[in-house]
Amino acid sequence: MDHFVSIHLDRGSDKPLYIQLYEGIVRLIEEKKLSPGEKLPTIRKLSSLLKVNTVTVVNAYRLLEREGYVVSRVGSGTYVRSAVKSINEGEMREDISEERSSVHQVPYDFAGAFIPPEYFPVEDFKRAINKVLDRDGGYAFSYSESQGYLPFRHSLGKYLAKEYAIEVPVHLIHVVSGAQQGIDIISKALLDFGDVVFVESPTYPGAIDAFKSRGARIVEIPLTQDGPDMDELVARLRLKPPKIFYTMPNFQNPTGYSYSEQKKKELLALSRKYDFLIIEDDHMNDLYYEERPLPLKNLDAEGRVFYIKGFSKLFMPGLRLGFIVAPEPFSKKLQEVKYFSDITSSELAQRALDVMLKDGSFYDHADKMREIFRERWNIALKAMKKHFPAGVYWSKPSGGLFFWITLPDGCYSMNLYGKAIKNGILITPGDFFYPDRRPTTSFRLSIAQIPSEKLEEGIKLLAGCIAELLEEYRIDPLKGDMYKPLL
Amino acid sequence: MDHFVSIHLDRGSDKPLYIQLYEGIVRLIEEKKLSPGEKLPTIRKLSSLLKVNTVTVVNAYRLLEREGYVVSRVGSGTYVRSAVKSINEGEMREDISEERSSVHQVPYDFAGAFIPPEYFPVEDFKRAINKVLDRDGGYAFSYSESQGYLPFRHSLGKYLAKEYAIEVPVHLIHVVSGAQQGIDIISKALLDFGDVVFVESPTYPGAIDAFKSRGARIVEIPLTQDGPDMDELVARLRLKPPKIFYTMPNFQNPTGYSYSEQKKKELLALSRKYDFLIIEDDHMNDLYYEERPLPLKNLDAEGRVFYIKGFSKLFMPGLRLGFIVAPEPFSKKLQEVKYFSDITSSELAQRALDVMLKDGSFYDHADKMREIFRERWNIALKAMKKHFPAGVYWSKPSGGLFFWITLPDGCYSMNLYGKAIKNGILITPGDFFYPDRRPTTSFRLSIAQIPSEKLEEGIKLLAGCIAELLEEYRIDPLKGDMYKPLL
Ligand SMILES: Cc1ncc(COP(=O)(O)O)c(C=O)c1O
Numbered sequence: 001m002d003h004f005v006s007i008h009l010d011r012g013s014d015k016p017l018y019i020q021l022y023e024g025i026v027r028l029i030e031e032k033k034l035s036p037g038e039k040l041p042t043i044r045k046l047s048s049l050l051k052v053n054t055v056t057v058v059n060a061y062r063l064l065e066r067e068g069y070v071v072s073r074v075g076s077g078t079y080v081r082s083a084v085k086s087i088n089e090g091e092m093r094e095d096i097s098e099e100r101s102s103v104h105q106v107p108y109d110f111a112g113a114f115i116p117p118e119y120f121p122v123e124d125f126k127r128a129i130n131k132v133l134d135r136d137g138g139y140a141f142s143y144s145e146s147q148g149y150l151p152f153r154h155s156l157g158k159y160l161a162k163e164y165a166i167e168v169p170v171h172l173i174h175v176v177s178g179a180q181q182g183i184d185i186i187s188k189a190l191l192d193f194g195d196v197v198f199v200e201s202p203t204y205p206g207a208i209d210a211f212k213s214r215g216a217r218i219v220e221i222p223l224t225q226d227g228p229d230m231d232e233l234v235a236r237l238r239l240k241p242p243k244i245f246y247t248m249p250n251f252q253n254p255t256g257y258s259y260s261e262q263k264k265k266e267l268l269a270l271s272r273k274y275d276f277l278i279i280e281d282d283h284m285n286d287l288y289y290e291e292r293p294l295p296l297k298n299l300d301a302e303g304r305v306f307y308i309k310g311f312s313k314l315f316m317p318g319l320r321l322g323f324i325v326a327p328e329p330f331s332k333k334l335q336e337v338k339y340f341s342d343i344t345s346s347e348l349a350q351r352a353l354d355v356m357l358k359d360g361s362f363y364d365h366a367d368k369m370r371e372i373f374r375e376r377w378n379i380a381l382k383a384m385k386k387h388f389p390a391g392v393y394w395s396k397p398s399g400g401l402f403f404w405i406t407l408p409d410g411c412y413s414m415n416l417y418g419k420a421i422k423n424g425i426l427i428t429p430g431d432f433f434y435p436d437r438r439p440t441t442s443f444r445l446s447i448a449q450i451p452s453e454k455l456e457e458g459i460k461l462l463a464g465c466i467a468e469l470l471e472e473y474r475i476d477p478l479k480g481d482m483y484k485p486l487l
Numbered sequence: 488m489d490h491f492v493s494i495h496l497d498r499g500s501d502k503p504l505y506i507q508l509y510e511g512i513v514r515l516i517e518e519k520k521l522s523p524g525e526k527l528p529t530i531r532k533l534s535s536l537l538k539v540n541t542v543t544v545v546n547a548y549r550l551l552e553r554e555g556y557v558v559s560r561v562g563s564g565t566y567v568r569s570a571v572k573s574i575n576e577g578e579m580r581e582d583i584s585e586e587r588s589s590v591h592q593v594p595y596d597f598a599g600a601f602i603p604p605e606y607f608p609v610e611d612f613k614r615a616i617n618k619v620l621d622r623d624g625g626y627a628f629s630y631s632e633s634q635g636y637l638p639f640r641h642s643l644g645k646y647l648a649k650e651y652a653i654e655v656p657v658h659l660i661h662v663v664s665g666a667q668q669g670i671d672i673i674s675k676a677l678l679d680f681g682d683v684v685f686v687e688s689p690t691y692p693g694a695i696d697a698f699k700s701r702g703a704r705i706v707e708i709p710l711t712q713d714g715p716d717m718d719e720l721v722a723r724l725r726l727k728p729p730k731i732f733y734t735m736p737n738f739q740n741p742t743g744y745s746y747s748e749q750k751k752k753e754l755l756a757l758s759r760k761y762d763f764l765i766i767e768d769d770h771m772n773d774l775y776y777e778e779r780p781l782p783l784k785n786l787d788a789e790g791r792v793f794y795i796k797g798f799s800k801l802f803m804p805g806l807r808l809g810f811i812v813a814p815e816p817f818s819k820k821l822q823e824v825k826y827f828s829d830i831t832s833s834e835l836a837q838r839a840l841d842v843m844l845k846d847g848s849f850y851d852h853a854d855k856m857r858e859i860f861r862e863r864w865n866i867a868l869k870a871m872k873k874h875f876p877a878g879v880y881w882s883k884p885s886g887g888l889f890f891w892i893t894l895p896d897g898c899y900s901m902n903l904y905g906k907a908i909k910n911g912i913l914i915t916p917g918d919f920f921y922p923d924r925r926p927t928t929s930f931r932l933s934i935a936q937i938p939s940e941k942l943e944e945g946i947k948l949l950a951g952c953i954a955e956l957l958e959e960y961r962i963d964p965l966k967g968d969m970y971k972p973l974l
């Protein structure tokens with residue numbers, strides 16, 4: 001316990017106490033004052049030692065667990081982990097995609113957000129690469145324009161026109177190394193310290209991090225099934241309009257929700273009225289199972305929307321390609337920012353994907369993926385209906401890879417996460433998708449990684465975990481190792 | 488002239504008047520109020536129209552020319568260009584590397600900073616890619632760790648140990664998409680608004696842009712042949728130590744200068760005393776022609792140096808690969824920043840280069856390049872000695888691709904640039920390498936793009952241009968189209 005007394009908590013600081021406590025304990029672990037396998041004090045003990053509320057300790061432990069520093073064993077306590085491993089989208093994915101041998105470590109993976117490597121169009125891509133190398137030689141590895149290889153930008157323009165009826169001149173198309181870089185580059189081009197960014201709540205955390213890195217203040221706009229809560233949005237706009245509204249209008253990550261036509265139009269009208277810009281992150285539009293959804297950009301007569309398209313979800317994440325369609329006045333600025341960010345994206349990757357867009361194999365691949373995941377989506381919808389206990393709600397998206405499941409009040413998804421993983425099931429707790437990572441009763445269920453034949457079984461098992469959890473809550477809702485929400 | 492009256496100049500603004508004027512004219516061009524081919528007013532006319540100093544107009548026109556908006560013809564005037572093309576390192580390169588057909592447009596290219604595509608090890612790389620695709624299938628396109636593919640990081644560790652006697656654990660090696668991204672990521676990890684960054688003067692402008700994007704204040708430390716001017720450095724440190732000192736200790740861009748052992752040690756000692764961090768940008772160490780130079784990192788006992796190694800200059804720029812060796816305490820932060828910047832670098836590129844590091848073909852390529860450029864370097868040194876007029880000075884680097892040439896006082900390199908280009912010779916004016924882009928009498932001469940057989944001839948022609956310029960200066964040093972320095 002000695003080490004813990006040394007943790008300095010500054011009650012006058014802006015930093016929440018539980019974060020300070022978390023950081024103090026991380027330091028103890030990193031300085032090897034706590035060794036792997038060592039048990040942490042109980043919540044009660046530590047809270048009385050440091051004279052903080054038990055909730056503070058609970059939240060700090062929770063964060064430690066989520067960041068992979070500790071594991072908690074129900075009924076036994078919390079222990080320092082042997083190898084530090086953090087749970088974030090990237091690294092969760094790693095668990096299952098990096099080493100083939102580890103694929104079987106988690107039998108039911110509902111966390112991985114990306115299509116498994118078996119489905120990548122490797123043969124087509126290999127053919128395209130070799131074609132480029134034979135045709136272009138060393139030029140496939142020279143710098144071209146920062147903004148992207150021109151013939152590729154032409155192909156992207158055609159893709160947008162064909163698939164989404166968006167007509168844009170190539171000088172507004174900017175190639176980037178994935179959608180994440182798109183977000184980062186736009187942030188660097190537009191945001192200064194103290195600027196306000198509105199985000200959907202919940203939302204994709206990678207975007208939050210990029211905005212925060214520019215010193216932006218994040219304001220959450222609650223998302224409902226058909227788009228933002230408009231009353232809340234308007235109230236917030238009246239208070240102080242943002243510089244940017246960041247949105248995924250179709251098949252949102254994590255909820256799977258899509259905006260209604262009506263709300264798309266309202267959002268654009270508001271952007272005019274309150275003079276803000278919009279980032280539309282189109283990570284998933286191609287994976288529609290009913291109607292093809294139209295991007296917001298499609299309605300953007302005034303040039304307020306930065307449209308970002310990534311190829312990770314549909315195509316191959318490790319390729320690191322995507323593009324931005326910029327409103328005219330910002331196009332030059334984006335080019336400059338791209339230049340000092342990483343000069344240009346891989347020339348070879350651009351040229352190879354260009355070949356696949358031109359010979360049609362890209363489109364064939366998209367069609368194939370739509371079929372495969374439409375099947376999974378059907379199975380998942382049926383299985384949830386059949387197995388999930390009463391009181392559990394879930395979204396019914398018409399495309400994409402994600403469902404958003406909400407447990408009964410007070411039943412936190414981090415607890416389900418802990419229980420599920422012991423049963424070989426991986427989910428992504430909803431906390432992850434809120435800027436403050438507050439505990440929530442919702443979680444994301446992804447059908448990207450789990451094969452069709454294990455899908456119903458996995459959902460059934462997960463339903464069993466939920467039922468168990470509900471049971472435990474009824475018996476002892478104040479059990480020590482249950483996470484409480486931050487107030 | 489009507490349009491010009493509409494240009495609004497705000498004398499109370501922080502922005503220099505010549506920049507405001509430049510921006511005003513750019514707007515006229517972009518709004519098509521000035522058409523391609525149209526002649527701009529003379530310096531005298533515009534200065535009296537707008538009631539500004541002639542120097543302001545000269546500087547604005549100069550900037551317009553450099554940014555590619557206008558061309559000036561000696562004795563005739565300044566004209567709006569037909570296609571807007573900006574001169575920056577990236578786009579200068581483009582001129583010569585993008586389209587094979589354009590290679591012959593500029594017969595003597597001393598500007599391009601990169602080895603020509605003909606020398607890229609395309610066959611070896613193709614073999615490596617195909618090997619990876621056959622071996623790893625879709626996994627070559629999955630996300631692995633943000634920090635980089637682990638076996639590749641092992642190979643990079645071995646490369647550092649073998650070539651530079653730097654021993655670092657793989658968890659401190661971070662793969663990035665080129666050195667530029669390395670600079671940007673470190674900036675994002677370390678710099679907040681108002682932080683001070685020391686840079687060598689002159690220096691690589693891509694770094695300045697990345698630092699400025701974080702709101703950093705740039706302080707220039709004059710560079711001498713064997714490292715920074717130590718008196719000036721110490722004086723600046725006493726005033727206010729920086730957060731970061733950005734340096735290229737070997738074969739600097741643009742000067743080709745290298746630090747003496749003594750100055751390397753002094754810099755490290757100062758970094759301890761004044762508690763700042765160092766970014767060592769190793770863009771060129773492998774191209775040594777005499778002794779292999781040791782990086783600063785090699786002497787960094789205390790962990791103050793972020794070592795960045797790019798593979799663009801020696802290997803292939805369009806590959807977009809490089810790595811950072813981070814001091815231990817910053818390693819985790821870099822990982823987070825990389826994640827929100829672009830998640831991870833191309834998996835395929837990492838795996839393919841890993842193959843080439845392991846089978847030795849990377850090292851063979853490096854040896855070959857050293858031979859080729861050592862020859863050019865010898866020719867260039869001899870040719871400059873033979874042809875350059877008295878009063879011209881140049882650096883004698885022992886590696887790399889750049890020479891730094893200084894003309895007599897008052898003889899600005901932008902004027903030489905204009906004259907040279909009319910003779911089919913491309914150089915990079917020194918102005919480009921100062922944060923404020925002030926006119927200088929120095930320029931960079933690169934031997935990357937020009938073939939050995941044209942090297943002496945090119946230098947001889949350039950020497951002729953210099954001689955002519957000196958002549959003109961003697962006759963009429965106040966000629967209207969000569970650039971004057973900013974005061
Ligand atoms: C909504 C959203 N945007 C952007 C990204 C980043 O994707 P990319 O791989 O294209 O950078 C992701 C990846 O998870 C995402 O879910």
Ligand SMILES: Cc1ncc(COP(=O)(O)O)c(C=O)c1O
Binds near residue numbers: 665
């Ligand atoms: C000194 C220096 N650092 C970094 C870079 C960027 O190189 P990379 O292609 O590795 O991003 C360059 C390229 O010109 C350079 O000259």
